[in-house]
Amino acid sequence: MPVSPPLSQKIGSLVAADSSETLLHRDADLPFNSELKLTRHVLADEETLPWDSNTFDMVLSSLSLHWINDLPGVLAQVNNILKPDAPFIGAMLGGDTLFELRTSLQLAEQERRGGISPHVSPLADTRDVGGLLGKAGFKMLTVDVEDIVVDYPDTFALMQDLQAMGEGNAVLGREMGAIGRDVLLANEGIYRELHGNEDGTIPATFRVIHMIGWKEGGDQPQPLKRGSGEVNLKDILEGQ
Amino acid sequence: MQQKTRPIQRFAQAVSKCTAEASVYGKCIVADYNSVHKDKCVNEFMKLKNCYLAAAKGRK
Numbered sequence: 001m002p003v004s005p006p007l008s009q010k011i012g013s014l015v016a017a018d019s020s021e022t023l024l025h026r027d028a029d030l031p032f033n034s035e036l037k038l039t040r041h042v043l044a045d046e047e048t049l050p051w052d053s054n055t056f057d058m059v060l061s062s063l064s065l066h067w068i069n070d071l072p073g074v075l076a077q078v079n080n081i082l083k084p085d086a087p088f089i090g091a092m093l094g095g096d097t098l099f100e101l102r103t104s105l106q107l108a109e110q111e112r113r114g115g116i117s118p119h120v121s122p123l124a125d126t127r128d129v130g131g132l133l134g135k136a137g138f139k140m141l142t143v144d145v146e147d148i149v150v151d152y153p154d155t156f157a158l159m160q161d162l163q164a165m166g167e168g169n170a171v172l173g174r175e176m177g178a179i180g181r182d183v184l185l186a187n188e189g190i191y192r193e194l195h196g197n198e199d200g201t202i203p204a205t206f207r208v209i210h211m212i213g214w215k216e217g218g219d220q221p222q223p224l225k226r227g228s229g230e231v232n233l234k235d236i237l238e239g240q
Numbered sequence: 241m242q243q244k245t246r247p248i249q250r251f252a253q254a255v256s257k258c259t260a261e262a263s264v265y266g267k268c269i270v271a272d273y274n275s276v277h278k279d280k281c282v283n284e285f286m287k288l289k290n291c292y293l294a295a296a297k298g299r300k
Contacts (some may be wrong), residue, residue, distance in 0.1 A: 049266050052256070107269050112285070114278030156252035181251070185292060186265065186285060188255055193266025 006035070009135055013037045015056075018064070019046035024164070046072055049075045051081040060089055063208070065092035075136035084217025088138065094123045094209040095145070100195040101158065101187075101204065106184035107194075129209050138213025139220065153200040155188045158204050252298070258291035
C-alpha cells in the first residue's frame with residue numbers, strides 16, 4: 001500500500017466560516033486543530049461573504065445552503081471569491097427531504113386545526129440547482145442526488161434528531177402548547193399509517209443534492225459541441 | 241447526557257402506550273386523505289388523546 005501524508009499537510013490554509021459561533025468552535029479542542037492552519041470566521045450575516053475576489057483555491061459547503069434565502073446571491077459571491085478555474089463543491093438538503101413529515105403534519109393540522117401552516121422550510125429542487133450554479137457563473141457543472149432514508153422508532157425521535165442537527169426550529173421552535181401537542185399526537189398516528197415500515201419503525205428521507213461547479217478561467221477545458229463526438233461510447237464500454 | 245427527561249420524551253413515552261388508538265386514528269385520516277377537514281376523525285382522535293392522557297398520568 002502506498003503511504004501518502006495526511007491530507008492536512010497538503011492544505012496551506014483553511015478558513016472555516018459559519019454564522020453560528022458555537023458550531024464553528026464545536027471541535028476547536030480536537031487534535032487536528034494543531035495539524036493544519038485553520039482560521040475560524042464567524043459570519044455576521046450568512047448571506048454576505050466578506051472576502052476579496054480571487055482569494056480561494058476551493059470552496060466547500062456541507063449541508064448548510066438550505067438555510068440561505070438568497071441562494072443565487074450567495075453562489076455568485078462564492079464564485080467571486082474563488083480563484084479562476086477553482087472549484088466549488090457543495091452538498092445541500094433539497095427537494096423531497098422530509099416529505100413524509102411534511103405530508104403527515106399537513107394532514108394532522110388540517111384535521112385538528114382546520115388549516116395548515118408550513119413547518120418545514122421550502123427547499124431547492126434538484127433541477128433548480130444546475131440552473132442556479134450556471135446563473136452564478138459556474139462552469140463544468142456536476143449535480144447528483146442521494147437519498148438517505150433513516151428509520152426512527154417514532155416521530156418524536158425524528159423530531160429530536162432534527163432539533164439536535166440544528167434543523168428543528170421550524171418544527172419544534174413553537175411552544176408545545178395544547179394545540180401543538182394535539183397536532184404532534186395526531187401526526188404520530190398519521191405518519192405511521194401513511195409511511196410506516198412493517199417492522200414498526202418510521203422512515204425519514206433526507207435528499208442530499210451534491211454539486212460541483214468551476215469558476216471560469218484560463219485554459220479550462222470546455223464541453224465539446226453537441227453532436228461533435230466521433231467515437232461511440234457503446235463501442236468503448238462493450239469493446240473489451 | 242441529559243440530566244432529566246425532556247418533555248418531548250415523556251410525551252413520546254406516554255404516546256407509545258397508545259399504538260392501537262394511534263393506528264385507528266391514522267387509518268381514519270389516510271382512508272381518504274384528499275378530503276381531510278377539521279374534526280373529520282374527532283372521535284378517533286379523542287380516544288387517542290384520552291389514552292395518552294391516561295398514560296401520561298399513570299406514569300407519575
